[in-house]
Amino acid sequence: MSNLIPIEINDQLQQEVSARKLHEGLGMxxxxxxxFKYQAEKLSLREGADFTPILAESTGGRPSIDYKVPIDIAKHICMISGGELAHQIREHFIQAxxxxxxxxxxxxxxxxxxxQRINSLQLIIEEQKPKVIFAEALETSGNSILIGxxxxxxxQNGIEIGQNRLFEKLxxxxxxxxxxxxxxxxxxxxxxxxxxxIKKRTITNPDGSVRATTTTKVTGKGQIYFVNKFKKQIA
Structure with missing residues (x-):
């Protein structure tokens, strides 16, 4: 009987069967x-919750509709179908x-x-590693830049803003x-x-006088901070 009604395992690690194969196995x-429409109405089955429609290959090679049903729903269908075949199939499901x-x-x-969760986390870590390395290097470097x-x-990060508008916003x-x-x-x-x-320097004028100038620069930490801040504002 298991050859007639194979039991599959879905992505959620749940047992399910093909409604078409069940229909065939029951000899309907x-x-x-x-x-299947009758079974769904009789058992008040809901699409997406109690069964999932799929396209399956038919004998003619063209796709035909099928439904994946959880094994407990399949047992109910066997029970209301009655007969020796239904009893044997239901017993097979119970044992499985x-x-x-x-x-x-x-x-x-x-x-x-x-x-699976560990592997997913490792993939995320690997994907983020270059960004983390870049951010850490930028934050600890002495590569300060002008606001322009x-x-x-x-x-470059998708935030459309010019120098004057950036000064204004800051x-x-x-x-x-x-x-x-x-x-x-x-x-x-x-x-x-x-x-x-703040970078300070002194400039000697042609007349011999000296004047001090200051230049505001954005640190590596500041660059990361403002990119993240403004990206959140446009998200």
Whole structure:
């Protein structure tokens, strides 16, 4: 009987059978489509919850509709069908279900699921590793850049913003000073976060006088911070 009604294991590690093969194994005279429709109505089966429609190869080579049904639903169909064949098939399902739910099989499935999750996590780690290495290298490097260069990096990451608009936004959100002698220099808040650094230098004028200049630069940590921040805003 197991050759007539094979039991399959789906992606959720659940036992299921082909409704067409069950219809054939039960020796039903009624055509498959109307037979299954009757069973679904009688048992109040819901598509997606109690059965899944699929396309299967027919004997003529053209796709035909089939349904995957859980083994417990298949047992119910056998029970209401009646007859010796239905009884034998139902007993076959009961034995298969009993073996599937034995402590050894349950433990084996638990190990399989755990291994699948570990493999999935390892794939995620491998995919993220280059990004993590790049971020860590950028954060710890001394490669500070001008705010205009940050605007270019943001555009490369899908954030359409120019240099002037970026300055304006950084002032609006409290990262740069809005007015006064320190206009466009980092606020205490952003300096404490390590997002910016100030480069100071002195310039000797032609008349011999000396003047000091300051340039605001975005640190590696700041570059990562602002790319992530602005990407979230457009998500």
């Amino acid at each position: 005279n009624r055509d498959f489509t109307n037979w 279900e009993r073996a599937w739910n034995s402590p050894e099989q349950v433990m084996a499935r638990a190990v399989q699921i755990a291994n 260069e940050l605007a270019k990096i943001l555009r 002032r609006e959100e409290g990262y740069l000073i809005k007015r006064g002698e320190s206009y466009n220099q980092p606020t205490q808040y952003s300096m404490e976060m390590g997002l910016f650094e």
